Amino acid sequence: MSELAGRGRLVIVVTILVAYVLVILPLPAWAQLARPEWVALVIIYWCMAVPQRVGVGVAWLAGLGQDALQAGLLGQQALAFALLAFVVLKLHQRVRVYPLGQQALIVLALLSLVTLVQIWTNGLIDRPMSIHSYWLPPLAGMLLWPWLVVLLRAVRRYYGVR
Amino acid sequence: MTLDHRDRLTEPVREAVHTAVSPVHFTVNLPFEISDYLSETLATRRALQQENSRLRDQQLLNAARLQRLDELERENIRLQGLLDSSYEVEESVVIAELMRLDLNPHRHVIQLDKGSRDGAFAGQPVLDAHGVVGQVDTVGRGTSVVRLLTDPSHGIAVQVTRNGLRTVAMGSGNLRKLELPHLPNNADIEVGDRLVTSGLDDRFPRGYPVAEVTEVRREPGLPFARVIARPYAELDRSREMLLVRTTREQAEDPELPAPQLPAEQPPEDTVPPAEGLLPGMTPQDRGTPDTSEQPDAGRAPPAGGATEGQP
Known part of the structure; x- marks a missing residue:
């Protein structure tokens, strides 16, 4: 059993690492604006699928990692992701049974929440955000959500993460 | 956190x-x-050979220039030593x-x-x-x-090469623009002026090119001129960068008496406006201590005789 738990942990960590790679992968300029918050998406998924394993703490650590990765203010993403995980944990029992399309809408709201926290903290440290494109990443995340769920679900079932 | x-x-x-x-x-x-x-x-042999010969030419050219530069630098050091x-x-x-x-x-x-x-x-x-x-x-x-340089929270102490006017260039968030927000309307600055590092921020060594002034707008109603400069560095194109380590030959000595006139920077007309401005601008760049240019107190070279002959 503990071996299984260890493997599950490994799978979760690996998915987050892959998300990290996607976050800093160079993209052409037009796509940069719409780069979805991959790590946030992965966290939403794991929080919904295995809420007993991935919670606020993991999300916070993942956020901290992303801050370091992006050379941002340490703790900024961590705060946003911890909040995100908290909300997802509150919602997961309901959202889990929704059809994918409806889930995607919820995800849009959740990602917008993350963006909101980012804008807010950016504002606190006097770093205004380019305001015209802030809504693109959540939308991109919403469109990607169904595919991501199918993929991650396959991964989860294959490795038996519980 | x-x-x-x-x-x-x-x-x-x-x-x-x-x-x-x-x-x-x-x-x-x-x-x-x-x-x-x-x-x-x-890469093909031919292309490599071409590049090689091109680089050799360039090297020759640079070496020639360097000779002159060496001489100039030696002279400069000697003069600075006198001062x-x-x-x-x-x-x-x-x-x-x-x-x-x-x-x-x-x-x-x-x-x-x-x-x-x-x-x-x-x-x-x-x-x-x-x-x-x-x-x-x-x-x-x-x-x-x-x-x-162009990050909105970055500032760098610069100097106009033409007349030694000192100020601070702030990032604007645009890769092609730096702002010089602390210049009064009557400051002597023109389009085309070269800005080099002044070394007063204790971070950047002196004399490296920073930017060229591209726009100066003086609005009579506003206290400060609107000055925009374009960085020389190709911020979004260069791939090789140089990390510079400076060793100061002679550290500042805070115990020496307050300076009379900065010996290396005599132009009186430019100093007072700069001094008046500097304290006012520091609050703007809270996050970056590097930008806060000190008013002259500890900065100016120690006055007095030649304690050191040859650097």
Whole structure:
């Protein structure tokens, strides 16, 4: 059993690492604006699928990692992701049974929440955000959500993460 | 946590975490490294020969120029020695290569493949072939993050080469623009003026080209002129950067009596406005202590006789 738990942990960590790679992968300029918050998406998924394993703490650590990765203010993403995980944990029992399309809408709201926290903290440290494109990443995340769920679900079932 | 980062308290934590995630950085950079390597190894003999001869010509040209420069520098050091001012003699550089990553979209930062292992440190000036690029923000073991000149929270102490007017150039968030917000309407500055580092911020060595003034607008109703400059460095194109380490030949001595006239910077007409402005502008750049240019108190070279003959 503990071996299984260890493997599950490994799978979760690996998915987050892959998300990290996607976050800093160079993209052409037009796509940069719409780069979805991959790590946030992965966290939403794991929080919904295995809420007993991935919670606020993991999300916070993942956020901290992303801050370091992006050379941002340490703790900024961590705060946003911890909040995100908290909300997802509150919602997961309901959202889990929704059809994918409806889930995607919820995800849009959740990602917008993350963006909101980012804008807010950016504002606190006097770093205004380019305001015209802030809504693109959540939308991109919403469109990607169904595919991501199918993929991650396959991964989860294959490795038996519980 | 977030507030903590106003100051530099958590620097070690930052470094540690940065080092911890650097494998991810390397992973992302790897395909580009490979493609570079391949394109280099697979280049044709002919192309290599051409490039070689071109570089040799260039080298010859540079060597010729360097001879003159050496002479000038020696003379400069001698003169500075007469004036008894501090002068950065030796600047050793480390060549670093840009890692192709998209970092934070809201900041102007880039990542280089040299870190504390190679002697990089936070606050270290970074140059490219054309001018100042920025300064090191965070160092990890093998990588470092560089904040560009144009990051909105970055400021650099500059000087107009034409008349020695000193001011601060702030980042604007646009890669092609620097703002000089602290110049009064009657300041002597024109389009086409060259701005070089003045060295007064204790970060950047003196005399490196920073930017060229591209726009000066004086509105009678406003106290400050609107001055825009374009950085010389190719911030979004250069791939090789230089990390500069300066060794000050003669450290400032705070115990020496307050300066009379700065010996190396005599123009009286430009100093007073600058002094009046500087205290007022420091609150703007809270996050970056590097930008706060000190009013002249401790800065000016120690007055008095030649305590040191030959630098």
